[in-house]
Amino acid sequence: MKKYGLIVIGGGPAGIMAAGRAGERGLKVLLLEKMRSPGRKLLITGKGRCNITNNAPISEFIKHVHPNGRFLKHALSLFYNSDIINLLTKQGLEISLERGGRYFPSSSKASDVLDALFSWMKQYSVEVKLNTSVQELLLESDCIKGVRVIRDLGMEDYYADHVILASGGKSYPATGSTGEGYKIATQYGHTLIEARPSLVxxxxxxxxxxxxxxxxxxxxxxxxxxxxxxxxxxxxxxxxxxxxxxxxxxxxxxxxxxxxxxxxxxxxxxxxxxxxxxxxxxxxxxxxxxxxxxxxxxxxxxxxxxxxxxxxxxxxxxxxxxxxxxxxxxxxxxxxxxxxxxxxxxxxxxxxSFKEAIITAGGICVDEINSKTMESKLVKNLYFAGEVMDLDGDTGGYNLQIAFSTGWLAGESAGRLIS
Ligand SMILES: Cc1cc2nc3c(=O)[nH]c(=O)nc-3n(C[C@H](O)[C@H](O)[C@H](O)COP(=O)(O)OP(=O)(O)OC[C@H]3O[C@@H](n4cnc5c(N)ncnc54)[C@H](O)[C@@H]3O)c2cc1C
Structure with missing residues (x-):
């Protein structure tokens, strides 16, 4: 039986960031993505140009996040706009500041952002399985043991000490974000704040x-x-x-x-x-x-x-x-x-409808998540990252920064026992 330190559910910006950071901390990480390729939504951000983040100070940033931007204060204080810019720059990406404090890749290609993030993550030996849809969590005495997935050949179980749920919201479902994470989390007692289309x-x-x-x-x-x-x-x-x-x-x-x-x-x-x-x-x-x-x-x-x-x-x-x-x-x-x-x-x-909504308002209630670690208060060693949570930002790079900051913190928290 192959066992991992961490399994990340979802290969969007939050999941890639979480997997990379935990790998950097020394965890053996498996990233599971149900689509044929990762980061499909990232590729269409900013009309294909990807508004990576915003240059607002944290006190301003949190005013652009609903319904409770303050939940993000700790995550943003640990990993903010300059951190994602540094990370991408070190991967060779040039970044430009545009009107409204918005950062874009100088190439104007969202695919360059995805490539840079993915290659950063891969340098920490993160294993990636595509076409793999997580169906449920495996628990033992309210503590994470692994996940059950559907792959081509049917059901399979993968085991890990920690799981990060980074499965996104419900908007633009063709990209893979179909709200499955809500079902997974609510099966284990988490509350779903009704998902509504937003920026629509x-x-x-x-x-x-x-x-x-x-x-x-x-x-x-x-x-x-x-x-x-x-x-x-x-x-x-x-x-x-x-x-x-x-x-x-x-x-x-x-x-x-x-x-x-x-x-x-x-x-x-x-x-x-x-x-x-x-x-x-x-x-x-x-x-x-x-x-x-x-x-x-x-x-x-x-x-x-x-x-x-x-x-x-x-x-x-x-x-x-x-x-x-x-x-x-x-x-x-x-x-x-x-x-x-x-x-x-x-x-x-x-x-x-959700098909045309840039973001999902609603999601897993953040009252049940520890803002200092992104860990579930209900299920030990389960963490959340990105749009699956009840957090949505205005346009301007806020939503991707939420994914990056919460992904980074969840990966950091899962990896904290290692170093
Ligand atoms: C058209 C459009 C333009 C946008 N432009 C911008 C922008 O310029 N700037 C900005 O800040 N934000 C933008 N956003 C919002 C931003 O893209 C999202 O907030 C961000 O992608 C959320 O990241 P995430 O990793 O949480 O979720 P997602 O990007 O949705 O990734 C979740 C991943 O999980 C996978 N998944 C789901 N369920 C399972 C499962 N059961 N098993 C395995 N894998 C699963 C999905 O296939 C998906 O790949 C835009 C959104 C849209 C739709």
């Missing part, structure tokens, strides 16, 4: 654009209204799609929206198309353009004010006659145009 596009009743004719709006402000009360807003870029809303600021707002919809609240996302102008400044601008184009048709000035796809939305919703000339526009009509420019509402009725 939103579905609205209004659909202004045809499929494949998405409308990208830059420098706008989107506000979330729940039951008539404004709760959150973001400034930046969004996309109006055939089903509703997407793009960076919508993804950031989606966590609040998904939870509000689950609680059966009425949600409206309103877009301020002219956030740089006060109501008065906007009125002055409209008046100036209308005066300068007095004899021309209304459609002419709308082209100065709005992207093409939105003009018919304004004309239709405000019941305007597009053939009217500018100086015939009444002050009430001008006021209504102004109001809609500052507040273009979308009634949100749902969100897209």
């Amino acid at each position: 596009p939103l579905v609205a009743t209004e659909s202004f654009v045809e499929k494949h004719h998405d409308l990208r709006l830059k420098n706008v402000r989107a506000s979330v209204w729940i039951n008539g009360k404004k709760v959150k807003d973001e400034f930046g870029e969004l996309i109006i799609t055939h089903f509703g809303l997407s793009g960076p600021i919508i993804l950031t707002l989606s966590r609040t929206v998904v939870d509000a919809l689950r609680n059966r609240n009425k949600v409206v996302v309103s877009i301020d198309l002219k956030p740089a102008l006060t109501d008065k400044q906007l009125d002055e601008r409209l008046l100036r353009d209308l005066d300068e184009n007095g004899k021309k048709q209304l459609i002419t000035v709308f082209r100065l004010w709005l992207p093409g796809n939105l003009i018919h939305v304004f004309i239709n919703s405000l019941n305007l006659d597009p053939s009217k000339v500018c100086h015939q526009l009444s002050s009430l009509e001008r006021k209504n145009i102004r109001k809609l420019m500052k507040n273009l509402p979308f009634n949100i009725v749902g969100n897209r």
